Amino acid sequence: MEQNNGKFRLRLNLFDGIVLIVALAVGAYLLWNAFKPAPSTPSGQPTVSSTTVRYTIRFQRMMEGTGSLIEPGDALVDTIKNYKLGNVVSVEIVPAQSQILDHDSREYVLADVPGYEDALVTVESTCTDSNDTILLDGGYTLRVGATAYIRGEGYMGSGPIISIEREEQA
Secondary structure (H helix, E strand, O other), X not given: OOOOOOOOOOOOOHHHHHHHHHHHHHHHHHHHHHHOOOOOOOXXXXXXXXXXXXXXXXXXXXXXXXXHHOOOOOEEEEOOOOOEEEEEEEEEEEEEEEEEEEOOOOEEEEXXXXXXXXXXXXXXXXXXXXXXXXXXXXXXEEOOOOEEEEEEOOEEEEEEEEEEEEOOOO
């Protein structure tokens, strides 16, 4: 018996050829990405600075007397993702109000909600301020009108952020 050691011939059908070309293209792309130089920062990049910000949150519809639990110096935390939100600077208790429909004049009017109060809580925190967003040091993105869900020492509340004041840099 004779052994047949002929020349090695690679026979590829159309599908094998396409798979081989795609695999080589992916490998070339990965090598190119691994060895390309790092991009330089463009001059149009937004400026980012670290500063102090004061913002006010309206805790809505708290039971009467609950607002007195909030005291200056309290550290506030986001209840959803546990972001640090800063420290309370001041608290103002106001009557809770809601819009109701006045059937006689067919207009919405503000009316007091009995048994409830709103707390206007001013908070101070350090943040990273770019032209587009304000990012608190805890990681929370600050926006006027966004509803914040907050936990303090012995209380929880939610409500919109109603104002933001950026501290001027020297």
